[in-house]
Amino acid sequence: QVQLVQSGTELKKPGASVRVSCKASGYNLTSYGISWVRQAPGQGLEWVGWISALNGYRNYAQKVQGRVTVTTDTSTSTAYMELRRLRSDDTAVYYCARIGLTYPDYWGQGTLVTVSS
Amino acid sequence: DIQMTQSPSTLSASVGDRVTITCRASQSISNWLAWYQQKPGKAPKLLIYKASSLESGVSSRFSGSGSGTEFTLTISSLQPDDFATYYCHQYNTYSWTFGQGTKVEIK
Numbered sequence: 001q002v003q004l005v006q007s008g009t010e011l012k013k014p015g016a017s018v019r020v021s022c023k024a025s026g027y028n029l030t031s032y033g034i035s036w037v038r039q040a041p042g043q044g045l046e047w048v049g050w051i052s053a054l055n056g057y058r059n060y061a062q063k064v065q066g067r068v069t070v071t072t073d074t075s076t077s078t079a080y081m082e083l084r085r086l087r088s089d090d091t092a093v094y095y096c097a098r099i100g101l102t103y104p105d106y107w108g109q110g111t112l113v114t115v116s117s
Numbered sequence: 118d119i120q121m122t123q124s125p126s127t128l129s130a131s132v133g134d135r136v137t138i139t140c141r142a143s144q145s146i147s148n149w150l151a152w153y154q155q156k157p158g159k160a161p162k163l164l165i166y167k168a169s170s171l172e173s174g175v176s177s178r179f180s181g182s183g184s185g186t187e188f189t190l191t192i193s194s195l196q197p198d199d200f201a202t203y204y205c206h207q208y209n210t211y212s213w214t215f216g217q218g219t220k221v222e223i224k
Binding site: 030037044047057101102105 | 118175
């Protein structure tokens with residue numbers, strides 16, 4: 001069965017960087033894109049970015065553009081999201097999700113990233 | 118970016134009620150819309166894609182309709198397991214957006 005297992009909780013200081021991993025199993029990572037969505041405490045879902053499996057094309061939300069990079073490592077079936085120059089408003093649960101046909105279908109369990117001095 | 122506006126923000130209903138949630142897009146998104154259910158502390162779960170297609174394994178009491186700018190999610194007979202927050206999501210453009218969510222509470 002399709003599973004996405006994410007790395008654990010992170011506590012970072014403002015200005016630092018964080019890298020969240022998302023290990024895929026039960027399907028071929030090269031056949032499906034990966035999206036990243038975050039959810040601040042008590043808030044709704046916010047799209048962060050995605051990477052296409054077809055051609056490696058990436059697109060990012062304007063709010064994090066220039067600070068975020070999403071990548072995949074097909075040798076380990078793992079996707080990564082790196083967010084740099086962290087701010088307090090980056091505190092959120094970060095989810096990876098497989099892009100099915102053109103929408104997220106299977107989701108990881110989420111990774112809490114807390115940014116605090 | 119395309120804005121997605123859900124209504125209502127909160128909905129109080131009883132078991133057995135028919136419930137409808139509306140999602141409006143700031144411009145036409147054809148039928149490139151999905152609906153998700155989220156429970157506290159859990160990842161979202163896909164219910165509906167392409168506005169009206171039921172995801173495999175999802176109860177048939179969930180249905181979606183609409184195209185262009187106006188969409189609805191209907192739960193035909195609310196069950197205890199359905200009390201959750203629901204989000205619409207447009208994937209018409211390369212820049213995705215979500216609605217702000219509708220919390221379905223027990224009346």
